[in-house]
Amino acid sequence: MITTRHPRLLHAGQYAALACYMIFLAIPLLWLLSVSFKGPRELVELHPSFIPSRPTLDNYNIALHENDLVHAGVNSLKVAVLTALVTTGVGLPAAYVLARTRGLVARAGLVWILLSQMFPTILIIIPLFLVLRDLHLTNSHTGLILVYLVWALPFILWMLQSYIRGIPRDLEEAAAVDGATRLQIVVRVIAPLLAPGVVVTLLFAFISAWNEFFFALVLLQSPGLVTLPVKLAQFVGIEGIVRLGPLAAASLLATVPSLLFFSIMQRWLTSGLLSGAVKG
Amino acid sequence: MRKRLSIALAALACAALAASAGSAQTGKRHASVTLNFMTYVWQPTTVTATKQIVAAWNASHPSIQVNEIQIDPNTVHDYLVTNFAGGTAPDIVHDEAADLAGFTKQGYLADIRTLRSATLKQSIPKRVWDAVTYGGKITAVPTLLQTYNVFANVDALKAGGIKLPTIKNPWTWTQFRAAAKKLTKNGAFGVGWGLKSPVSVSMSMALNFGGSFFYKQGGSWVVKVGKGETQYLETVHDMIWKDGSIDPAGVGLSGGSVLPAFFAGKYAMTVQGNYAAQQMILEAPSGFRWALLPLLKGTSQDQMADPQTYSITSQSSHKKEAMQFLTYLANAQNMQKLAQGDWLIPSNPIAGKKLIRSTKHYGSWTVAVSSLPALSPHPLNYLTNYPQFKSQIATPALQAYFQNKSSIADLSTALTSGWLSVNK
Numbered sequence: 001m002i003t004t005r006h007p008r009l010l011h012a013g014q015y016a017a018l019a020c021y022m023i024f025l026a027i028p029l030l031w032l033l034s035v036s037f038k039g040p041r042e043l044v045e046l047h048p049s050f051i052p053s054r055p056t057l058d059n060y061n062i063a064l065h066e067n068d069l070v071h072a073g074v075n076s077l078k079v080a081v082l083t084a085l086v087t088t089g090v091g092l093p094a095a096y097v098l099a100r101t102r103g104l105v106a107r108a109g110l111v112w113i114l115l116s117q118m119f120p121t122i123l124i125i126i127p128l129f130l131v132l133r134d135l136h137l138t139n140s141h142t143g144l145i146l147v148y149l150v151w152a153l154p155f156i157l158w159m160l161q162s163y164i165r166g167i168p169r170d171l172e173e174a175a176a177v178d179g180a181t182r183l184q185i186v187v188r189v190i191a192p193l194l195a196p197g198v199v200v201t202l203l204f205a206f207i208s209a210w211n212e213f214f215f216a217l218v219l220l221q222s223p224g225l226v227t228l229p230v231k232l233a234q235f236v237g238i239e240g241i242v243r244l245g246p247l248a249a250a251s252l253l254a255t256v257p258s259l260l261f262f263s264i265m266q267r268w269l270t271s272g273l274l275s276g277a278v279k280g
Numbered sequence: 281m282r283k284r285l286s287i288a289l290a291a292l293a294c295a296a297l298a299a300s301a302g303s304a305q306t307g308k309r310h311a312s313v314t315l316n317f318m319t320y321v322w323q324p325t326t327v328t329a330t331k332q333i334v335a336a337w338n339a340s341h342p343s344i345q346v347n348e349i350q351i352d353p354n355t356v357h358d359y360l361v362t363n364f365a366g367g368t369a370p371d372i373v374h375d376e377a378a379d380l381a382g383f384t385k386q387g388y389l390a391d392i393r394t395l396r397s398a399t400l401k402q403s404i405p406k407r408v409w410d411a412v413t414y415g416g417k418i419t420a421v422p423t424l425l426q427t428y429n430v431f432a433n434v435d436a437l438k439a440g441g442i443k444l445p446t447i448k449n450p451w452t453w454t455q456f457r458a459a460a461k462k463l464t465k466n467g468a469f470g471v472g473w474g475l476k477s478p479v480s481v482s483m484s485m486a487l488n489f490g491g492s493f494f495y496k497q498g499g500s501w502v503v504k505v506g507k508g509e510t511q512y513l514e515t516v517h518d519m520i521w522k523d524g525s526i527d528p529a530g531v532g533l534s535g536g537s538v539l540p541a542f543f544a545g546k547y548a549m550t551v552q553g554n555y556a557a558q559q560m561i562l563e564a565p566s567g568f569r570w571a572l573l574p575l576l577k578g579t580s581q582d583q584m585a586d587p588q589t590y591s592i593t594s595q596s597s598h599k600k601e602a603m604q605f606l607t608y609l610a611n612a613q614n615m616q617k618l619a620q621g622d623w624l625i626p627s628n629p630i631a632g633k634k635l636i637r638s639t640k641h642y643g644s645w646t647v648a649v650s651s652l653p654a655l656s657p658h659p660l661n662y663l664t665n666y667p668q669f670k671s672q673i674a675t676p677a678l679q680a681y682f683q684n685k686s687s688i689a690d691l692s693t694a695l696t697s698g699w700l701s702v703n704k
Contacts, residue, residue, distance in 0.1 A: 046544035233352040241536035
């Protein structure tokens, strides 16, 4: 235990530093909130104020009703949730093989995972589009989810295989002695111990898919299929003319589902981290 | 707890899968022909006007239905490149003339000379049709045009004892420069000019002095910074760095970003695309009096005709039906609605007259519509590699010049050699 002569001073200092950091993080969000309640005339004031002088709900009306934001949000939610689930479902057994297999194949697989992270999106978008077109998967959420799965999988494999390496082999050997098959070992022994890793995977895959813009822009054409990032881009006009108020309102609404998702998953993340910390 | 989590996740997945089963293309009706119409309209008024036009067409043409696809205006080129390459281009695409040369050369756009009606042909001046004619082929219907104008704070000019120009007596560049200098005082600048995207405005306004940057030499196009180009460039540069009448801080900003300072009285004037009038109406403080001034005059008032365009793609299986819709879209009444929403000049003069009669912003619209005769095709409309030259060479070179980081000689070298490099 760390002891100090002035514990109260230290605690006060720590809380003050934490408060400053939180304010630093919160200011952009609070400013976004402020902008979302300002009308167009107030938004172009040379010396803007933090608190709207003439608050209005017009921006939210425009975002929700004129620009069909809810529909785009549902599309994003669907794509992000399915991407998270499928990526985790595919990634977990694959990461197990990479973590537990020794040899050239495993090493080559890990190197390939690292190399694939170096490809910029712009380099592969046209060949990817052509492949998906031949499979009749353009302009569909199925095609988009497939792309997100492939795009997120390398990082998730890398992350999960390092988690799995941290689990002692003794547990698997003990289960094998008790007659468990390989699949039962993965599902009943490895997976429960990987709760924090699985939660992080789900969060990463969800956030990546939720925020992704370029693939959605290129692959989706029907207005009814567009996701939130593409819908938000429609608030930006030419030569720097932006509909700031509706964009702020839409952006704020767009953060709500991911905040809810985080708050739900956070419990399992922290409980998984702490489990087994205290013996007996 | 783990069991509950698993059940919750499984239920969510089932719901999502069930919803995704119905994720087929929306907006399809049972029609003999469905046209996909891509548009990049973004002003709320124009978005509404376009939806109304499409809805009216669909109601009156049950056998030819139009499915509107709205995209972000800043991604039009990338969208078209990808969809043309992938063979999934919509039937009708909305773009601008300066972007079409490459697509026409690659055969992605249909030649509409045999498809367009005589009525449509005659409703738009030949000069504007020439802006969308590539090697004899006409691959678009030109609709809305823009100009670059000076917007003035009427009260600031009045207080400074400066008389506003009129259509018959427009300002010359010399008069504009003198007015800007006179209005630069007490911490305020005569002009706020967002020059973050300097290429289009420079290509257009250099024509005031006869400078077009691109010239035919020995069968190929070359870039030259000659007398006309230099006169425009040096005038703007010297207004920033010698007269001090254009705010240097605005040089790195976009056009829209200088508007707050203009409304606050920090700038007496601002140079913008004429479509910025829509922002003036929406955002100017109540009581703020602004005016759209007539085109500045050098040796002429000429500016570039770079109209918005609607093209039929070669991949379309319904070119005749697409042309029918475009003819309807480009009629005087609809052109008036689209122009009014975007504050752009309709290529159809009758639409312009209708607009002036119907609007309460009579003065500014009269100035805008009166600019149509000054618009003429620019060589860049016909250059395949112009989009690449604009983004990779001309934009950084002009930004450096207007930020006083390079000389006119450096700029000339950068542009001429840069053009050669993109055409290798």
